[in-house]
Amino acid sequence: xLEIVPYDPRWPREFETERQRIDAALGSLxxxxxxxxxxxxxxxxxxxxxxxxxxxxxxxxxDIYAQPLASLGYVHVPHEDDARCPFFHRPRDWxxxxxxxxxxxxxxxERRTLAFRDYLRAHSAAAREYDGLxxxxxxxxxxxxxxxxxxxxxAKSAFVERVLTFALRSPLRS
Numbered sequence: 001x002l003e004i005v006p007y008d009p010r011w012p013r014e015f016e017t018e019r020q021r022i023d024a025a026l027g028s029l030x031x032x033x034x035x036x037x038x039x040x041x042x043x044x045x046x047x048x049x050x051x052x053x054x055x056x057x058x059x060x061x062x063d064i065y066a067q068p069l070a071s072l073g074y075v076h077v078p079h080e081d082d083a084r085c086p087f088f089h090r091p092r093d094w095x096x097x098x099x100x101x102x103x104x105x106x107x108x109x110e111r112r113t114l115a116f117r118d119y120l121r122a123h124s125a126a127a128r129e130y131d132g133l134x135x136x137x138x139x140x141x142x143x144x145x146x147x148x149x150x151x152x153x154x155a156k157s158a159f160v161e162r163v164l165t166f167a168l169r170s171p172l173r174s
Contacts, residue, residue: 002138002152003095004045011039015050018098022054025068031055031105036113038134041120045131047138050098053113055105062086065102074100085109094149112164119167126163133159 015035022033037051038044056065059082066076066086074088081087084107088100103109120127133156141152 001095001144002142002149003047004135004138005048006045007041007043008039008048009042011035011046011048011050015040015052018050018052021072022052022069022100025072026054026065029056029065029068031057034114034117036101036117037099038120038130040117041127043124044120044127045134049096052098052100053110054100054102055110056102057105059084059086059102059104062102069100074098111168115167116160116164119163130156130159130163 012035019033032055034053036053038046039050054065062076062082069088073090075090075092077087077089079087086102089096090098120130137152137155141148141155
């Protein structure tokens with residue numbers, strides 16, 4: 001079930017705890033580890049899943065970071081997107097508590113994700129619009145299986161792309 005819950009002020013602390021675990025496992029490999037997604041935007045309702053973006057110099061070979069992440073309980077989900085953004089989650093079964101997206105440092109996927117997060121942080125009207133959209137889509141798609149969760153994500157795409165046209169006009173903050 002896709003559950004959209006009110007913003008929880010504990011989410012940034014949960015991210016920080018997980019970031020420390022990831023840093024210990026990956027050492028100097030990441031250029032940066034960022035909290036992104038809706039749980040990273042104050043006052044925005046979200047699925048209670050901490051989204052983490054790990055920026056690395058090279059995405060391949062995946063084993064360089066997949067094995068240390070596996071030691072932390074993360075499961076790699078092989079997908080055609082592995083070429084630009086390998087995805088991991090924990091625990092193995094739904095519902096997940098954490099999602100990890102690995103991206104190329106300085107690359108377009110890193111920039112898009114952080115620009116979207118930063119735009120929602122800075123523009124409360126856009127964040128409120130996104131909040132309402134997510135609630136409607138979660139009610140429509142349910143999320144009982146992987147296909148309905150994918151449909152939920154796909155249905156948000158037009159909004160995300162529209163926001164990104166504005167967000168990418170400003171420089172990425174470090």
